Amino acid sequence: MELNWHRIYQKQAEWTQSTRNYLFRRAGLHRASIILEAGCATGVITNELASRTSAITIGIDNDLKPLSLIDTNNQNLYIACADVHKLPFKKGLFDAVITNYLLIWLENPNEALKKLYEFIRPGGYLLICAEPDYDGIIEYPDSGIKTSLIKSLQDEGLQHTDLGRKMNEILSALSFEFESGFVNYSSSGNVDDILSIIPGINKNQIGNGWVFIQPIYYAIIHKPR
Numbered sequence: 576m577e578l579n580w581h582r583i584y585q586k587q588a589e590w591t592q593s594t595r596n597y598l599f600r601r602a603g604l605h606r607a608s609i610i611l612e613a614g615c616a617t618g619v620i621t622n623e624l625a626s627r628t629s630a631i632t633i634g635i636d637n638d639l640k641p642l643s644l645i646d647t648n649n650q651n652l653y654i655a656c657a658d659v660h661k662l663p664f665k666k667g668l669f670d671a672v673i674t675n676y677l678l679i680w681l682e683n684p685n686e687a688l689k690k691l692y693e694f695i696r697p698g699g700y701l702l703i704c705a706e707p708d709y710d711g712i713i714e715y716p717d718s719g720i721k722t723s724l725i726k727s728l729q730d731e732g733l734q735h736t737d738l739g740r741k742m743n744e745i746l747s748a749l750s751f752e753f754e755s756g757f758v759n760y761s762s763s764g765n766v767d768d769i770l771s772i773i774p775g776i777n778k779n780q781i782g783n784g785w786v787f788i789q790p791i792y793y794a795i796i797h798k799p800r
């Protein structure tokens with residue numbers, strides 16, 4: 576299954592828009608002066624941040640290929656090739672650090688979270704906007720989409736298929752002060768929407784009344800002053 580990543584990032588961003596609206600408001604991003612998206616890939620979320628805030632918005636990713644596709648027209652937006660474990664910034668610099676569909680790709684999300692937290696100023700926020708729990712997908716009747724989606728992501732390097740359900744445990748172990756929840760992506764009534772990013776699946780393969788529900792975790796972590 577060959578995946579069109581930029582299209583997938585745009586779709587994921589569409590599905591989780593209302594969660595980001597809530598998190599951005601809760602973190603007061605309209606007042607932020609400098610923010611970071613870690614693992615920004617093609618910049619879908621970084622661009623959203625740069626256009627919705629007046630903050631200096633920096634996107635970093637350790638892969639140059641997606642970075643080369645970022646639309647850098649927004650004058651608030653800056654990008655850099657860097658690893659989340661070795662960020663080239665001053666500690667405590669950012670009003671907010673944002674991740675979106677990043678932690679599932681990391682071998683050790685705990686370590687990365689600990690590092691990212693160091694770069695937030697006292698009183699600032701770490702926003703985990705979306706981390707899916709692929710094992711938690713409900714698909715009925717079973718058309719094999721869940722299984723082939725997980726397999727293609729693992730072929731691309733996905734590290735965790737059940738991270739969503741473990742996130743509260745991870746954040747608690749790090750002694751972070753946080754609020755969290757799940758939103759569900761549901762295909763109900765719009766099968767074409769999910770099929771538009773999963774190539775090679777014919778609509779006729781799917782039984783009548785097909786249901787595909789994916790739980791997606793989010794959290795807002797506040798760094799005490």
Ligand SMILES: C[S@@+](CC[C@H](N)C(=O)[O-])C[C@H]1O[C@@H](n2cnc3c(N)ncnc32)[C@H](O)[C@@H]1O
Binds near residue numbers: 614617641657680
């Ligand atoms: C699924 S993409 C997320 C895309 C983007 N956040 C969005 O939602 O549009 C995950 C990105 O994390 C990047 N990544 C993985 N490990 C990383 C690391 N250790 N440091 C920085 N970026 C990393 C990958 O290169 C990939 O572009």
